[in-house]
Amino acid sequence: MQHILDKALRQGRSVTGLGEVASYIPELSKADKNHVGVCVMDSVGGCFEAGDVEERFTIQSISKVVSLAVALELYGMEAVFGQIGMEPSGDAFNSIVKLAGDASRPYNPMVNSGAIAVASFIAPELTFDEMLERTREMCGDPDIVLNEAVYHSEMATTSRNRAISYLLESKGVLRCGVDEALELYIKMCSLNVTARSLAYLGLLLANGGIRLQDGKQLLQPETVRVVKSIMHTCGMYDGSGEFAVRVGVPTKSGVGGGLLSVVNKRMGIGIFGPSLDKKGNSIAGEKILQFLSAQMKLHVFD
Ligand code: GLU
Numbered sequence: 001m002q003h004i005l006d007k008a009l010r011q012g013r014s015v016t017g018l019g020e021v022a023s024y025i026p027e028l029s030k031a032d033k034n035h036v037g038v039c040v041m042d043s044v045g046g047c048f049e050a051g052d053v054e055e056r057f058t059i060q061s062i063s064k065v066v067s068l069a070v071a072l073e074l075y076g077m078e079a080v081f082g083q084i085g086m087e088p089s090g091d092a093f094n095s096i097v098k099l100a101g102d103a104s105r106p107y108n109p110m111v112n113s114g115a116i117a118v119a120s121f122i123a124p125e126l127t128f129d130e131m132l133e134r135t136r137e138m139c140g141d142p143d144i145v146l147n148e149a150v151y152h153s154e155m156a157t158t159s160r161n162r163a164i165s166y167l168l169e170s171k172g173v174l175r176c177g178v179d180e181a182l183e184l185y186i187k188m189c190s191l192n193v194t195a196r197s198l199a200y201l202g203l204l205l206a207n208g209g210i211r212l213q214d215g216k217q218l219l220q221p222e223t224v225r226v227v228k229s230i231m232h233t234c235g236m237y238d239g240s241g242e243f244a245v246r247v248g249v250p251t252k253s254g255v256g257g258g259l260l261s262v263v264n265k266r267m268g269i270g271i272f273g274p275s276l277d278k279k280g281n282s283i284a285g286e287k288i289l290q291f292l293s294a295q296m297k298l299h300v301f302d
Pocket of ligand 1: 059060094154186253256
Protein backbone atom coordinates (compact mmCIF):
# COMPACT_ATOMS: atom_id res chain seq x y z
CA MET A 1 0.00 0.00 0.00
CA GLN A 2 2.73 2.49 0.96
CA HIS A 3 4.45 1.79 -2.34
CA ILE A 4 1.26 2.47 -4.32
CA LEU A 5 0.67 5.66 -2.36
CA ASP A 6 4.19 6.96 -2.98
CA LYS A 7 3.71 6.32 -6.68
CA ALA A 8 0.31 8.02 -6.63
CA LEU A 9 1.87 11.05 -4.94
CA ARG A 10 4.52 11.33 -7.65
CA GLN A 11 1.79 11.24 -10.30
CA GLY A 12 -0.13 13.92 -8.44
CA ARG A 13 2.91 16.15 -8.08
CA SER A 14 3.61 15.89 -11.81
CA VAL A 15 0.41 17.76 -12.71
CA THR A 16 0.27 20.57 -10.13
CA GLY A 17 1.72 23.00 -12.68
CA LEU A 18 -1.31 22.53 -14.92
CA GLY A 19 -3.77 24.13 -12.52
CA GLU A 20 -4.16 27.26 -10.43
CA VAL A 21 -5.01 27.91 -6.79
CA ALA A 22 -8.41 29.51 -6.15
CA SER A 23 -8.25 33.28 -6.02
CA TYR A 24 -11.88 34.43 -5.99
CA ILE A 25 -11.58 34.24 -2.19
CA PRO A 26 -8.46 36.46 -1.96
CA GLU A 27 -6.95 34.69 1.05
CA LEU A 28 -6.93 31.34 -0.80
CA SER A 29 -4.57 32.72 -3.43
CA LYS A 30 -1.77 32.54 -0.83
CA ALA A 31 -1.74 28.72 -1.00
CA ASP A 32 1.34 26.99 -2.42
CA LYS A 33 0.18 25.15 -5.50
CA ASN A 34 2.96 22.58 -5.20
CA HIS A 35 1.59 21.10 -2.00
CA VAL A 36 0.23 17.55 -2.37
CA GLY A 37 -0.64 15.10 0.37
CA VAL A 38 -2.64 11.91 0.56
CA CYS A 39 -3.77 9.82 3.51
CA VAL A 40 -5.58 6.47 3.41
CA MET A 41 -7.23 4.94 6.47
CA ASP A 42 -8.58 1.44 6.08
CA SER A 43 -11.22 -0.56 7.88
CA VAL A 44 -8.71 -2.74 9.72
CA GLY A 45 -6.97 0.21 11.36
CA GLY A 46 -4.21 0.85 8.82
CA CYS A 47 -3.12 4.43 8.12
CA PHE A 48 -0.88 5.21 5.17
CA GLU A 49 0.38 8.65 4.22
CA ALA A 50 2.47 10.39 1.60
CA GLY A 51 3.38 14.02 1.09
CA ASP A 52 1.94 17.06 2.84
CA VAL A 53 -0.59 15.34 5.09
CA GLU A 54 -0.15 17.68 8.03
CA GLU A 55 -0.60 20.87 6.07
CA ARG A 56 -3.76 22.72 7.18
CA PHE A 57 -6.13 24.15 4.58
CA THR A 58 -9.76 25.22 4.60
CA ILE A 59 -12.31 22.49 4.12
CA GLN A 60 -14.51 24.70 1.89
CA SER A 61 -17.18 22.70 0.05
CA ILE A 62 -16.32 19.46 1.81
CA SER A 63 -18.09 20.96 4.82
CA LYS A 64 -21.27 20.44 2.77
CA VAL A 65 -20.93 16.74 3.58
CA VAL A 66 -20.68 17.40 7.32
CA SER A 67 -23.59 19.83 7.28
CA LEU A 68 -25.80 17.53 5.21
CA ALA A 69 -25.10 14.68 7.62
CA VAL A 70 -26.01 16.86 10.60
CA ALA A 71 -29.20 18.15 8.94
CA LEU A 72 -30.26 14.59 8.12
CA GLU A 73 -29.67 13.54 11.72
CA LEU A 74 -31.69 16.50 12.97
CA TYR A 75 -34.65 16.39 10.60
CA GLY A 76 -34.60 13.15 8.61
CA MET A 77 -34.43 12.64 4.89
CA GLU A 78 -37.96 13.57 3.89
CA ALA A 79 -37.85 16.99 5.56
CA VAL A 80 -34.43 17.90 4.15
CA PHE A 81 -35.19 16.72 0.62
CA GLY A 82 -38.61 18.29 0.74
CA GLN A 83 -36.78 21.63 0.38
CA ILE A 84 -33.62 20.64 -1.49
CA GLY A 85 -33.33 18.45 -4.59
CA MET A 86 -31.20 15.35 -5.17
CA GLU A 87 -30.26 15.89 -8.81
CA PRO A 88 -26.85 16.83 -10.19
CA SER A 89 -27.17 20.34 -11.59
CA GLY A 90 -24.57 20.18 -14.36
CA ASP A 91 -23.80 23.80 -13.46
CA ALA A 92 -20.88 25.36 -11.60
CA PHE A 93 -20.94 25.16 -7.81
CA ASN A 94 -21.92 28.80 -7.40
CA SER A 95 -24.35 28.98 -10.29
CA ILE A 96 -27.35 31.17 -9.88
CA VAL A 97 -28.93 30.44 -13.25
CA LYS A 98 -31.57 27.86 -12.38
CA LEU A 99 -32.47 29.53 -9.13
CA ALA A 100 -32.93 32.88 -10.83
CA GLY A 101 -35.21 31.08 -13.29
CA ASP A 102 -38.17 28.99 -12.32
CA ALA A 103 -36.46 26.42 -10.04
CA SER A 104 -38.36 26.44 -6.77
CA ARG A 105 -35.54 24.89 -4.75
CA PRO A 106 -31.79 24.19 -4.96
CA TYR A 107 -30.71 21.29 -7.14
CA ASN A 108 -28.79 19.39 -4.48
CA PRO A 109 -26.99 19.94 -1.15
CA MET A 110 -23.49 19.91 -2.72
CA VAL A 111 -23.89 23.15 -4.67
CA ASN A 112 -23.75 26.47 -2.83
CA SER A 113 -27.48 27.13 -3.02
CA GLY A 114 -28.26 23.73 -1.51
CA ALA A 115 -25.62 24.06 1.19
CA ILE A 116 -26.82 27.52 2.21
CA ALA A 117 -30.32 26.05 2.51
CA VAL A 118 -28.90 23.22 4.65
CA ALA A 119 -27.16 25.81 6.87
CA SER A 120 -30.52 27.54 7.32
CA PHE A 121 -31.98 24.26 8.58
CA ILE A 122 -29.17 23.85 11.10
CA ALA A 123 -28.80 27.44 12.35
CA PRO A 124 -32.01 27.51 14.43
CA GLU A 125 -30.92 24.31 16.22
CA LEU A 126 -27.15 24.38 16.61
CA THR A 127 -24.58 27.12 17.15
CA PHE A 128 -21.42 27.34 15.09
CA ASP A 129 -19.44 26.09 18.13
CA GLU A 130 -21.63 23.01 18.30
CA MET A 131 -21.09 22.40 14.59
CA LEU A 132 -17.36 22.84 15.10
CA GLU A 133 -17.45 20.21 17.85
CA ARG A 134 -19.35 17.79 15.62
CA THR A 135 -16.88 18.37 12.78
CA ARG A 136 -13.94 17.71 15.10
CA GLU A 137 -15.57 14.49 16.24
CA MET A 138 -16.45 13.28 12.73
CA CYS A 139 -12.90 14.08 11.54
CA GLY A 140 -11.18 12.72 14.65
CA ASP A 141 -9.31 16.00 14.83
CA PRO A 142 -9.59 18.18 17.96
CA ASP A 143 -7.28 20.77 16.40
CA ILE A 144 -9.76 21.92 13.76
CA VAL A 145 -10.40 25.65 14.22
CA LEU A 146 -11.93 28.50 12.27
CA ASN A 147 -9.44 30.08 9.87
CA GLU A 148 -10.32 33.68 10.66
CA ALA A 149 -8.37 35.14 7.73
CA VAL A 150 -10.16 32.97 5.17
CA TYR A 151 -13.52 33.52 6.85
CA HIS A 152 -13.22 37.31 6.75
CA SER A 153 -11.78 37.23 3.24
CA GLU A 154 -14.77 35.26 1.96
CA MET A 155 -17.30 37.28 3.95
CA ALA A 156 -15.96 40.46 2.37
CA THR A 157 -16.28 39.10 -1.16
CA THR A 158 -19.33 36.87 -1.04
CA SER A 159 -21.79 38.91 -3.10
CA ARG A 160 -22.67 35.90 -5.20
CA ASN A 161 -23.53 33.68 -2.24
CA ARG A 162 -25.49 36.59 -0.80
CA ALA A 163 -27.45 36.87 -4.04
CA ILE A 164 -28.11 33.12 -3.93
CA SER A 165 -29.29 33.46 -0.32
CA TYR A 166 -31.75 36.22 -1.16
CA LEU A 167 -33.13 34.15 -4.04
CA LEU A 168 -33.56 31.23 -1.65
CA GLU A 169 -35.31 33.50 0.80
CA SER A 170 -37.62 34.82 -1.93
CA LYS A 171 -38.60 31.25 -2.76
CA GLY A 172 -39.35 30.42 0.85
CA VAL A 173 -36.53 27.86 1.15
CA LEU A 174 -34.59 29.42 4.05
CA ARG A 175 -35.47 28.50 7.61
CA CYS A 176 -33.62 31.47 9.14
CA GLY A 177 -32.46 34.90 8.01
CA VAL A 178 -30.02 35.39 5.13
CA ASP A 179 -27.21 36.68 7.37
CA GLU A 180 -27.53 33.82 9.82
CA ALA A 181 -27.51 31.16 7.08
CA LEU A 182 -24.61 32.75 5.25
CA GLU A 183 -22.53 33.16 8.41
CA LEU A 184 -22.87 29.50 9.35
CA TYR A 185 -22.27 28.34 5.77
CA ILE A 186 -19.09 30.39 5.34
CA LYS A 187 -17.78 29.60 8.81
CA MET A 188 -18.17 25.89 8.08
CA CYS A 189 -16.28 26.40 4.79
CA SER A 190 -13.47 28.15 6.69
CA LEU A 191 -12.53 25.29 9.03
CA ASN A 192 -8.91 24.24 8.88
CA VAL A 193 -8.43 20.54 8.22
CA THR A 194 -5.69 18.20 6.96
CA ALA A 195 -5.68 15.32 4.47
CA ARG A 196 -5.58 13.11 7.55
CA SER A 197 -8.78 14.58 9.03
CA LEU A 198 -10.54 13.99 5.71
CA ALA A 199 -9.36 10.37 5.52
CA TYR A 200 -10.78 9.83 9.02
CA LEU A 201 -14.13 11.28 7.95
CA GLY A 202 -14.04 9.14 4.82
CA LEU A 203 -13.49 6.02 6.87
CA LEU A 204 -16.34 6.94 9.21
CA LEU A 205 -18.64 7.14 6.17
CA ALA A 206 -17.18 3.96 4.65
CA ASN A 207 -17.85 2.23 7.95
CA GLY A 208 -21.58 3.07 8.03
CA GLY A 209 -21.19 5.90 10.56
CA ILE A 210 -19.45 3.73 13.15
CA ARG A 211 -16.18 5.05 14.57
CA LEU A 212 -13.67 2.30 14.02
CA GLN A 213 -11.60 3.14 17.09
CA ASP A 214 -14.30 2.42 19.70
CA GLY A 215 -17.32 1.11 17.78
CA LYS A 216 -19.45 4.15 18.62
CA GLN A 217 -22.22 4.94 16.11
CA LEU A 218 -21.64 8.65 15.36
CA LEU A 219 -24.02 8.84 12.40
CA GLN A 220 -27.07 6.76 11.55
CA PRO A 221 -26.66 4.23 8.71
CA GLU A 222 -29.47 5.92 6.75
CA THR A 223 -27.72 9.31 6.99
CA VAL A 224 -24.47 7.84 5.76
CA ARG A 225 -26.11 6.02 2.87
CA VAL A 226 -27.75 9.21 1.65
CA VAL A 227 -24.58 11.27 2.05
CA LYS A 228 -22.47 8.78 0.07
CA SER A 229 -25.05 8.60 -2.71
CA ILE A 230 -25.13 12.38 -3.05
CA MET A 231 -21.32 12.56 -2.99
CA HIS A 232 -21.21 10.03 -5.82
CA THR A 233 -23.65 11.88 -8.05
CA CYS A 234 -22.96 15.51 -7.13
CA GLY A 235 -19.64 15.73 -5.26
CA MET A 236 -17.33 16.98 -8.01
CA TYR A 237 -19.24 20.03 -9.20
CA ASP A 238 -20.05 19.88 -12.90
CA GLY A 239 -17.38 17.20 -13.31
CA SER A 240 -19.34 14.69 -11.20
CA GLY A 241 -20.57 12.49 -14.06
CA GLU A 242 -17.20 12.05 -15.68
CA PHE A 243 -15.53 11.42 -12.33
CA ALA A 244 -18.12 8.78 -11.42
CA VAL A 245 -17.38 6.97 -14.68
CA ARG A 246 -13.60 7.29 -14.70
CA VAL A 247 -12.82 6.94 -10.97
CA GLY A 248 -16.02 5.63 -9.46
CA VAL A 249 -15.27 6.55 -5.85
CA PRO A 250 -17.79 8.81 -4.04
CA THR A 251 -15.84 12.02 -3.47
CA LYS A 252 -16.42 15.61 -2.43
CA SER A 253 -14.04 18.37 -3.42
CA GLY A 254 -13.45 21.86 -2.07
CA VAL A 255 -11.78 24.91 -3.59
CA GLY A 256 -9.21 24.87 -0.78
CA GLY A 257 -7.77 21.85 -2.60
CA GLY A 258 -9.23 19.10 -0.44
CA LEU A 259 -10.81 15.85 -1.57
CA LEU A 260 -12.75 13.50 0.67
CA SER A 261 -13.29 10.02 -0.76
CA VAL A 262 -15.15 6.98 0.48
CA VAL A 263 -14.46 3.44 -0.64
CA ASN A 264 -17.47 1.73 0.81
CA LYS A 265 -16.68 -0.68 3.66
CA ARG A 266 -12.98 -0.49 2.82
CA MET A 267 -11.32 2.88 3.32
CA GLY A 268 -11.39 6.63 3.64
CA ILE A 269 -9.07 8.76 1.53
CA GLY A 270 -8.14 12.38 2.22
CA ILE A 271 -6.16 14.46 -0.24
CA PHE A 272 -4.76 17.96 -0.26
CA GLY A 273 -3.62 19.64 -3.47
CA PRO A 274 -4.60 23.31 -3.90
CA SER A 275 -3.82 23.52 -7.60
CA LEU A 276 -7.28 23.30 -9.18
CA ASP A 277 -8.61 22.46 -12.62
CA LYS A 278 -11.10 24.71 -14.42
CA LYS A 279 -14.05 23.18 -12.58
CA GLY A 280 -12.51 23.81 -9.17
CA ASN A 281 -11.34 20.28 -8.38
CA SER A 282 -7.83 19.46 -7.13
CA ILE A 283 -5.87 18.53 -10.23
CA ALA A 284 -3.32 16.40 -8.34
CA GLY A 285 -6.10 14.90 -6.27
CA GLU A 286 -8.02 13.70 -9.30
CA LYS A 287 -4.87 12.19 -10.77
CA ILE A 288 -4.11 10.40 -7.49
CA LEU A 289 -7.63 9.02 -7.19
CA GLN A 290 -7.64 7.85 -10.79
CA PHE A 291 -4.39 6.01 -10.13
CA LEU A 292 -5.50 4.50 -6.81
CA SER A 293 -8.83 3.45 -8.24
CA ALA A 294 -7.17 1.63 -11.14
CA GLN A 295 -4.40 0.05 -9.03
CA MET A 296 -6.60 -1.17 -6.20
CA LYS A 297 -9.89 -1.70 -8.03
CA LEU A 298 -11.74 0.88 -5.99
CA HIS A 299 -14.40 1.75 -8.56
CA VAL A 300 -17.81 1.25 -7.04
CA PHE A 301 -18.66 -1.15 -9.89
CA ASP A 302 -15.39 -3.11 -9.92
N1 GLU B 1 -16.87 28.78 0.41
C1 GLU B 1 -16.81 28.51 -0.99
C2 GLU B 1 -17.88 29.26 -1.74
O1 GLU B 1 -18.98 29.35 -1.31
C3 GLU B 1 -16.92 27.03 -1.20
C4 GLU B 1 -16.77 26.67 -2.63
C5 GLU B 1 -16.25 25.32 -2.88
O2 GLU B 1 -15.38 24.79 -2.22
O3 GLU B 1 -16.77 24.76 -3.85
O4 GLU B 1 -17.66 29.78 -2.79
